[in-house]
Amino acid sequence: MTEFFQSLGMSYEWAWALATIAGILLIALPLMLAVAMIIYVDRKVWAAINLRRGPNVVGPFGLLQSFADGLKVFLQETIIPSASNKGIFLLAPIVTFTVALAAWAVIPFSAEAVLANINVGLLYILAISSLSVYGVIMAGWASNSKYPFFSAMRASAQMISYEVSIGFILVCVVLYAGTFNLNEIVLSQKGHGFGIVNAYGFNLLLFPMWVMFFISSLAETQRVPFDLTEAESELVAGYQTEYSSMAFALFWLGEYANILLMCMLNAILFWGGWLPPVDWEPLYAVPGIVWILLKTFIFFFFFSWVMATVPRYRYDQLMRLGWKVFLPLSLVFVVLISGYLMATGHYGAAA
């Protein structure tokens, strides 16, 4: 895109700045629209599973429900508790939202459509997702209230615990792909399964890793059955209790942007990203962005499905699952996979 702006007669610096801003807007604005629509999908799926009708009043089939909610929230008054720490109280939703958007910079929507095609893309995602805990901690502490603070402590313990096993799962994928670059990880999945399927998910060593990654991504985004930070029966609304109006909406948008990111990561790391599911020439005529959005949507359906059917975990069960089941299992698989790769000599595919 920089070349295009340069061809309009700008210097390189200006062209670069404009191209970057245009790229950011091209990702962030559709993302906001996608978040609004995905909330609608979420509610429709729960409704269908609970034998209800779900949102059906605003617009055709209730399609405009999320926008109506957004408008309502926008017009409400922002209430700042007098005992709160005002600066941090207002900073917390901004941090959550910004961090949720920042991670999208390295996501490859197709072979070319990626804002920052950096060598350490996967590490960047890990770094950004470890930042997202700060929004929750800051909100919980600055609210100066019991329930938000409990929620903040739960959230940080939970996210740190599951990031450990997510890290090891990512190491397994990186061992197979031989690179941290997300685009190259997608490319290395071409024809991986039986020579025809474009996915790591069909690899018998990596399939268990995907199952664990999916469950860990539920925990990382604090979705049911791991939504202990917002457990309404115990903590009112968790760290969001004292928030109202747009500050609350920013938390909400950030949360769903993170969920979409995790769905997309599932697709990119294990199910072929923007490659078509089968390595068959006519399928490559379909643009890559269609495939990756389709896969993301399927994973989002899984997320909603789990939310509508599974009851919440107890906190000790959550910690046990993270530290005593996932961590040892993922460690064993790192050893198994690196041993397999050494034995068969497939290591360093990209090097």
Add this chain to the structure above:
Amino acid sequence: MIQTIAFYLFAVLVIASAVMVITARNPVHSVLWLILAFFNAAGLMVLVGAEFIAMLLVIVYVGAVAVLFLFVVMMLDIDVAALRAGFIRNFPLGIVIALVLLAELVLGIGAYRTGAIELGTPMASDAPAMVGSNTGAIGALLYSKYLFLFEAAGIILLVAMIGAIVLTHRPPKSKRGQQDIGKQNRRNPDEATVMKQPTVGQGVEL
């Protein structure tokens, strides 16, 4: 030009937030400024082309270490006024420490100006050449030239971890509150419930 602007932005922010770490009145604010300083230091590392180190800095320091700092500081009820009460009494000691640090800095910069220390030449070029990304280069160096140092660092960390667990682990005092998850999962409705169909006017005999 972009790099120059970015460098000055990151550098100014690192120094400003480092100053705020020690001047902020609220300890939680101090930790948050410290996180900003870490983050901008990572930005500086990206600028010099060490993106792997930058990401590790964010993952390890911002993502794990600073969260624990924040935890501890939030839990502690620090009275800032009490901390400042001893300022005059400890002032001479503080001055002495500051002077020692200043002398070390001056000596260090002076030694640096005179040239690098001759540490001897490497025995053979057993380390692979620096090609490809710096992630690969760091890996190649760590697992060839510095293999023993790397493994020793790993073992020291393992020992420290086991030590921490041994020091803090207490055997449970009572059996209350101890749950056997396997036992809970093994329960099935057949052995846990009974179906009773009492007739009218008759209770359930348990």
